Amino acid sequence: MLKDITIGQYFPGDNLIHRLDPRFKIVMTLLYIIMLFMGDELYSLSFGIVYCIAALVLSKIPVKLFGKSIKPLLPILIMTAILDIIFIREGTVYFQAGFFKLTEDGVFTAVKMIVRIIFLIIGSMLLTYTTSPIQLTDAIERLLSPLKRLHFPVHSFAMMMTIALRFIPTLMIETDKIIAAQKARGAGFDSSKLRDKAKALVPVLIPLFVSAFRRAEELATAMECRCYRGDIGRTKMKSMNAGICDIVSLTITFIMFFAAATVAVLF
Amino acid sequence: MIILRAEELTYQYSTGTPFEKTAIDHVNLEIEEGAFVGVIGSTGSGKSTLMQHFNGLLKPSSGHIYLNGQDIWADKNKLRDVRFRVGLVFQYPEYQLFEENVYRDIAFGPSNMGLNDAEIKLRVYEAAAFTGLTEEQLFQSPFALSGGQKRRAAIAGVMAMKPEVLILDEPTAGLDPMGREEILAEIKKYHQKTGCTVMLVSHSMEDVSRYTDKLLVMDKGKIFCYADTNEVFKCADELARIGLAVPEITRICNSLRKKGIPLDESIYTVDEAVRQIVHYYKSKSGGDV
Numbered sequence: 001m002l003k004d005i006t007i008g009q010y011f012p013g014d015n016l017i018h019r020l021d022p023r024f025k026i027v028m029t030l031l032y033i034i035m036l037f038m039g040d041e042l043y044s045l046s047f048g049i050v051y052c053i054a055a056l057v058l059s060k061i062p063v064k065l066f067g068k069s070i071k072p073l074l075p076i077l078i079m080t081a082i083l084d085i086i087f088i089r090e091g092t093v094y095f096q097a098g099f100f101k102l103t104e105d106g107v108f109t110a111v112k113m114i115v116r117i118i119f120l121i122i123g124s125m126l127l128t129y130t131t132s133p134i135q136l137t138d139a140i141e142r143l144l145s146p147l148k149r150l151h152f153p154v155h156s157f158a159m160m161m162t163i164a165l166r167f168i169p170t171l172m173i174e175t176d177k178i179i180a181a182q183k184a185r186g187a188g189f190d191s192s193k194l195r196d197k198a199k200a201l202v203p204v205l206i207p208l209f210v211s212a213f214r215r216a217e218e219l220a221t222a223m224e225c226r227c228y229r230g231d232i233g234r235t236k237m238k239s240m241n242a243g244i245c246d247i248v249s250l251t252i253t254f255i256m257f258f259a260a261a262t263v264a265v266l267f
Numbered sequence: 268m269i270i271l272r273a274e275e276l277t278y279q280y281s282t283g284t285p286f287e288k289t290a291i292d293h294v295n296l297e298i299e300e301g302a303f304v305g306v307i308g309s310t311g312s313g314k315s316t317l318m319q320h321f322n323g324l325l326k327p328s329s330g331h332i333y334l335n336g337q338d339i340w341a342d343k344n345k346l347r348d349v350r351f352r353v354g355l356v357f358q359y360p361e362y363q364l365f366e367e368n369v370y371r372d373i374a375f376g377p378s379n380m381g382l383n384d385a386e387i388k389l390r391v392y393e394a395a396a397f398t399g400l401t402e403e404q405l406f407q408s409p410f411a412l413s414g415g416q417k418r419r420a421a422i423a424g425v426m427a428m429k430p431e432v433l434i435l436d437e438p439t440a441g442l443d444p445m446g447r448e449e450i451l452a453e454i455k456k457y458h459q460k461t462g463c464t465v466m467l468v469s470h471s472m473e474d475v476s477r478y479t480d481k482l483l484v485m486d487k488g489k490i491f492c493y494a495d496t497n498e499v500f501k502c503a504d505e506l507a508r509i510g511l512a513v514p515e516i517t518r519i520c521n522s523l524r525k526k527g528i529p530l531d532e533s534i535y536t537v538d539e540a541v542r543q544i545v546h547y548y549k550s551k552s553g554g555d556v
Contacts, residue, residue: 174362180324181363184355185424186347186379203375206365210410 011129016245017059018130022139024246028253029127035257036116036123039264045112047260051253052123061129066122073121077114084110133165142240155231163219171212178207269336270432270464271298271321271353276330278316290316292488293330298432298466303458305475305496306468308485309510314468315358317485318434321466322353335431351380354430358437360421364409369400369420372409376428387427394423397457399449415446422450426457432464433457439474451478472514476500476535484511497533516540 012018017025036048056063084106091105128136141158148154182203183189189200278291290313298304308314319325320332323339323346332339339349354376357363366372373394377387395405398419404412409420422438435454439447455478458465466483469475475482475496482499484491486509492499499506503513503521512518513535520534520543528547534540 177357178363180319181357181360182375183324184322184350184357185376185428186350187375188347188379203363203365207363210365211362 009128010132011061011065013060013130015058015060016249017055017126019245020130020249021240021242021246022131022135023142023240024242024250025127025131026136026139026143028250029123031253031257032123033120035260036119038260039267041264041267042112043267044260044264045115047256047263048123049115049119051256052119052126055126056122059126059130061126065129066125069125070118070121073117077117080113080117081110084113134162137162137165138236138238139240153230155234159230167212167215170215171208174211175204175208178204268300269297270300270334272296272333272336273317273320274331274333276317276320276332277328278313278320278325279328282328290488291320291327294488294490296483296490296493298464299481300431300464301462302464302481303455303479304464304466304481304483305479306466306483306485307470307472307475307511308491310470311487312485313488314485315436318355318436318466318468321432321434322355323349324355351376351428352430353432353434354425354428356422356425356433356435356438358440360424360438361409361414361417364417364421364424367408368406369395369409369412370405372420373405373424373427376424380428390427390429391423394427397426397460398423398453415442415450418442418446418450419453422454429461430463432466434466434468436468437470438467439469439471447474454478472512472535476514476517484509497535500535501532 020028032048032051035051036045038044085102086100086106088106088109089101089103091103091108093101093103094107095102131139137158140161141154144152144154144157179189187200187203188196273294273296276291276294276296277289280288280290292313294317306314306318316325320327321334323332326340334349334352339346364372366375370391373391374387377390382390391405395402400416400419400423404416404420409417412420418438422435426433433454438454439450442450451474454465454467467475467479479496481494482496483493484499484506491505491509492502500513500517503517506513513521516537517533517535520530520540521532523544524530524532528544530540530543530547534543
């Protein structure tokens with residue numbers, strides 16, 4: 001049950017996409033997302049799709065993995081499509097029954113929305129699959145470092161994110177264990193009544209909170225023992241250096257971005 | 268009478284992926300009613316996984332588990348009933364305490380069974396007595412207790428369900444020597460008084476050797492041997508090969524025997540060793556030691 005969630009799961013590999021500087025990857029992903037949502041027509045959308053598929057092929061990550069991540073979002077996708085079809089009433093009418101009108105524009109918008117959301121997910125998944133959480137937060141810290149001038153605690157923010165990501169799998173394993181232990185004492189998790197379901201959560205959530213606080217305290221002590229003082233005088237073991245590959249990739253992304261923008265404006 | 272029986276039991280993790288691993292490999296096993304069984308094996312030998320099969324928390328990939336001759340997976344609606352009849356205390360059970368006081372936490376299992384208040388009260392007090400919890404402690408928050416007391420409260424929570432089989436997964440892990448002794452003694456007392464079947468999973472040969480009648484040795488998901496405790500310790504060399512050491516006192520006696528002192532092959536308590544060594548010297552020196 002809990003094993004199937006893949007938030008920020010890193011899929012180790014050694015290829016162009018994996019090796020790219022994470023800072024560049026984040027910027028490229030942002031450009032890509034804007035690219036997806038820029039134009040209203042299929043022409044501009046196709047740039048994003050081509051870009052994403054190219055990156056997907058280069059990353060050598062099995063497509064099956066993405067399918068698994070999209071599956072839980074299917075209800076949202078279907079809902080979006082249904083709403084689009086019901087509320088967009090312009091264009092050629094295919095079919096009409098009372099209030100309900102199936103129009104060309106409605107179908108078209110629904111398809112575009114689904115494609116967009118799917119590619120949005122694939123694109124952001126690609127970032128987390130090819131970049132380890134540590135690299136990611138490190139890159140975010142670097143990218144946000146100009147905000148330090150405004151006294152924004154960039155380092156603490158990045159550290160908090162790193163720790164949160166680090167503890168997701170730990171807490172999931174813990175939850176599984178607690179559920180098993182309470183089941184052994186006859187806790188019912190299979191009742192279909194909402195009231196019973198909510199009641200069954202208490203024996204799981206309380207131990208989970210207690211253990212999360214315990215871990216937080218232990219971690220804080222451990223960090224203090226190692227003289228952690230935030231980013232004062234802290235150096236990085238792995239410094240990030242942009243190479244020729246990074247610059248070329250970013251340039252290509254920018255060219256695609258402006259091409260998509262031009263097409264979006266022109267058509 | 269056989270209370271628990273495993274038949275060709277196999278369990279695989281992550282079947283069909285590159286991470287596939289067989290944790291339990293075609294295990295056949297019969298546990299006699301009323302036995303006190305020790306379960307040992309090195310880390311990853313499948314002890315805990317096997318135990319979680321006995322109360323239906325894990326579903327076998329293939330094979331069957333029988334409780335009193337009935338396949339526990341035959342009727343899924345009766346699984347909850349199986350969990351009341353085969354009580355399982357997990358490793359570090361104190362992390363599952365959640366109620367506002369110890370009494371209510373111990374009562375969690377019995378009240379899930381749908382018992383009436385009088386019966387629940389009776390069982391809570393009985394379980395508290397077995398684990399040495401005082402009346403005062405019963406009405407404290409479980410989080411206010413010491414580590415050893417929390418452990419007892421958690422164990423009492425399973426004992427209070429009065430299971431026919433009580434399985435404890437490393438009940439003494441992380442406790443100081445005093446705490447270990449006390450908890451093991453309490454479990455032994457529980458076994459003697461209730462006469463129910465107890466299975467004790469442990470890393471420590473010392474612990475299982477002193478308390479159990481039978482020993483189940485697991486290695487790499489298979490049963491290495493299942494025999495009377497004193498029989499098992501005769502095969503010190505084989506045990507060492509799968510990464511398990513016989514108790515220190517057994518090793519010392521084995522060395523002494525090799526040097527020509529006629530001691531039994533199955534000594535695993537210091538008292539017994541002392542008795543035999545004294546006996547040997549007495550007979551040698553004509554009785555004046």
